[in-house]
Amino acid sequence: MLVEEIMKTEVISLPPTASIAAAQLLLEENKIRHIPIVDDQQAVVGIVSDRDVRDATPSIFQADADRHELENEIQSIMSHPVVTIHPLDFVEDIARIFFDEEFAALPVVQNNKLVGMVTEKDMLYTLIQLTGTHVQSSHIELKVPHRPGILPEVTAIFGKRKTNIVSVLVYPFKDDPSFKILVFRIQTMNPAPVIRDLREAGYELMWPNNVMGSQS
Template sequence: MIVGEVMSKKLHTVTKSDSLKKAQDLMVTHAIRHLPVIEDRELLGIITESDIRGAFIDQGRTSGKAKSGNIEIRNPSKMKVNDYMTRNPLVVVPETHIEDAALMIYKNKIGALPVIKRNKLVGIITIMDMLGLFVDLMGIIHSSSRIDVVMGKHPKNFEKVSSIINKEGLNIISVGMAPYLKDTLKQIYFFRLDLCETKKVVEKIEKAGFQVISSMD
């Protein structure tokens, strides 16, 4: 699966001259935490909920020995996105594999990746999009069954197991993959099926020479 199949295409953005208040209001209204900063659809940066919080860390300190001794109160309507956004953020393209995007998010401890094509912003993928994909794959929300099979990476193995499942009249909803740590030449394939009894098909998969490490009705 690639980023272009999962990313959010309905974008909420700001410009560098917009105020922090506008950015904050957009985040609250649309229940989001990240706003790409653009100019003519070209990505300039990204501003996040934590960037806006950070802008007010110093609020309440005295304003540099001001004669009046008044407390400095920052006005978000006068504070510009340009001064607080993250420039040159990490990005992906629509063709980036989901696994690679997830690894970038994990390694860099970020919450979202803008998606660009020909230097233009075309979408955004967030950690919540990734979580939603995982939840869907695992069948946590939908009533479904699952069979986890270890097999060699050659496509013929996948085709053979899929054929066994289909011949039992079972519908494959989705398939996920993960490395098999005990053998780098193999992978674990997670077959999510419409809710069914899996005992019979598991026996046939194992009879065909494949290892089933887990099944769930």
């Protein structure tokens, strides 16, 4: 999946000379948490979060607070330089950036111009789609040998039952490189026949456990 498939293209931005008050108003009115700061050519020169604006806003509990601070230019509090991504980047790759850098939003840039925005909420929703949890389905986990050809062997069992596979995930089994875990979501509310077939084929089920799925 590519970034262009999940990014928001209607992005609210501000020039670096805009006031902090203007950013505060946009954040509140549009219920957003980040505003990219762009120059006259729509190149990203900074980014401002709702937290940046809150930190720059005088406390209402301070009698002598200087409200004129909100008239300062947004470039005085923006973060820069900015890590950006491209519309043709893979979602899996930028997920690593979100995790490693602990970002909450990333501007999407093409030809040095702002074209979109991806937030951590967008990433979470994409994960929900990739794992198939957004549709009604049954969950099956198998521990299998880590060898070529194992995935088509297992999916052939689903095929014999004409069971639709919603999603497949593969991840390591603890610290043992000789095994891996296959996670399936299948579109049936009665997975018992498939589970029985998998057990009869000699596969070890991590979920459901040995009690569940034993009925025909």
